[in-house]
Amino acid sequence: MSAYADERPERGRRARPGRGRWALAVVIVAVPLALALLGPLFAGAPGPRATSFTLGGGHWLGTDFVGRDVWRQILLGGRPVVLTALAATALGYLVALPIGLIAALTHRGWLEELLMRPLDILLAVPSLLLILLVATVFTPGAAGLALLVALANIPDAARLVRAAAAEAASRPAVEAMRMQGETWWRMGVGYVGRSILRTLAADAGIRLTGVLYLVATAAFLGVGVAPDAADWAVMVDRNRTGLFVQPWAVVVPALLIVALTTGGNLLFDAALDHARRPETKGARPEKKMGKRT
Structure with missing residues (x-):
């Protein structure tokens, strides 16, 4: 009985950090996500423009570099950043996942070389430089920016999938399934793909953060968005000249981007901890038996 009593406080201490991490992640992510997805519904019609970089005057977060209400720009500016980042991440995995799985499962060396070597060339070019080089040829919109960011992330994601699936x-x-004539879909996706889900989940949190960084940086440099667009990253760039006069126009959108990336990483970490918990519980009965003997 004492052995069980000794374990209970330790078990409670182990359970609390997991719940606390979930709660912290949800709180941090909920604010920027709610503003990004629901903000345009409450933005209302644009009012008359006021003097640039002013505080007060009916604008509780002040005005921006052209006299627009900062709060309204924040309500409108999150959706392009979030949707572009999510679309770019999903597109990147949609291409990288089959490439990595085919390269890991194939017995034909030439096919693996054909799939991976062109990606190594792309991997040698810095992602932001690749985006800027393509942007000099044509001016991408939001969809074009998502495609560019996805293209920049495919090589690294494909190599990670291949390494995890090998x-x-x-x-x-897998050899038994191959001998029985199972389809590639059953082997590659049904078995190998499912076995690397945790690795992909961990990578997704980090990759989404990197994609958000690329999208925000590209918007900061004027790639894919208009210079006066309602976009959190553009707000940081265009309003930085008035930082010491009207700081809210820069600080608030910057904090929202930071909260989105930090909260996303915490959320994926909490999901991984929760996925590992059944394995930890399964190991406890053996410890209890050892203590009884």
């Missing part, structure tokens, strides 16, 4: 692809179960 171990699962060499298991006897």
Whole structure:
């Protein structure tokens, strides 16, 4: 009985950080996501423009560099950043996942070389430089920016998928499925793909943060968005000249971008901890038996 009593406080201490991390992640992510997705519904019609970089006067966050209400720009400016980042991340994985799985499962060396070597060339070019080089040829919109960012992330994501899937692809179960004539879909997606889900989930949090950084930086440099567009990253760029006069026009959108990236990482970390918890519970009965003996 004492062994069980000794374990209970430790078990409670282990459970609390997981719940606390979930709560913290949800709170941090909820604010920028709610503003990004629901903000345009409450933005209302644009009012008359006031003097640039002023505080007060009916604008509780002041005005921006052209006299627009900062709060209204914040309500409108989150959706382009969030949707572009999510679309770019999803498109990147949509291409990188089959490339990595095929490269890990194939026994044909030439096919693996054909798939991976062109990606190595792209990987050698810095992502932001690639975006800027393409942007000099044509002016991309929001959809074009999402495609560019996805293209910049495909090589790294494909290499990670291939490395994670290589171990699962060499298991006897895969060889048995191959001998039984199972389809590639069953082997590659049904077995190998499912075995690397945790690795992909961990990578998704980091990659989404990197994509948000690229999208925000590209918007900061004027790629994919108009210079006066309602966009959090553009707000940081265009209003920085009045930082010491009207700081809210820069500080608030910058904090929202930081909260979105930080909260996203915390949310994925909490999901991984929750996924590991059944394995930890399964190991406890053996410890209890050892203590009884």
